[in-house]
Amino acid sequence: MHSEQNNHAEESDLAQAVNQRSRDISEVPAVELINTVAVHLMSAAAVKTGLADDPKADELKDLDEARKLITALAGLITAAAPEVGSTHAAPLRDGLRSLQLAFREESSVPDAPGKGPGEKWTGPVN
Template sequence: MSTPPTNHDHHSFEDPSARQARDIAEVAAVEVITTTAVHLMSAAAVKCGLADGPDAAELKDLDEARKLITALAGLITAGAPEIGSQHAAPLRDGLRSLQLAFREASLIPDAPGQGPGEKFTGPVN
């Protein structure tokens, strides 16, 4: 026979969204921003055809990559003053690499300043 929960065992009945809110409250903003940027970079790399494995070409989707790179550029541009140059510099380097990979993967290149995210970063060449 099981014993009923005691008052100090309130976590077992806690709403999962309340537990997630408490967990995320413990994470520094710089970590949330950089982690989000890394997720966007990873997704954009796959969509640019840079994934490892034999199915990389099948996963390539430049329309989706454009959206992800533009969102990444906006996040990095807006977040850089908040996260500091030590965190922003490698993110900017990764963004630039993705922008160049996108340009290389495109059959019809965008005009300078019109590539993904370039409205935030300026032309990439």
């Protein structure tokens, strides 16, 4: 019986936490959320491309994962650019292009023009 009460209390606490987060997220403007997600994707892609500011950067490198992250970032930026405006989109595009170029440098097997990560959305990067 005591365990059942604990479970109900934990479920109630979880529901309250979810409700609080929903209220918190509802107060954040879409532009800020899009930028935040883009920065997280950029940071993860940079680490996976081997650009981490870490002595073990090579150990953290995973180009397959980087490709996925860069492609997702390119799709997000391309789709969101008209909604967030050039003030927000321009630095995101610059960061994306830098990642795409870094990926090309790190890759031992070069992609054909237009076939690199995210280039489906951005066009060829060189």
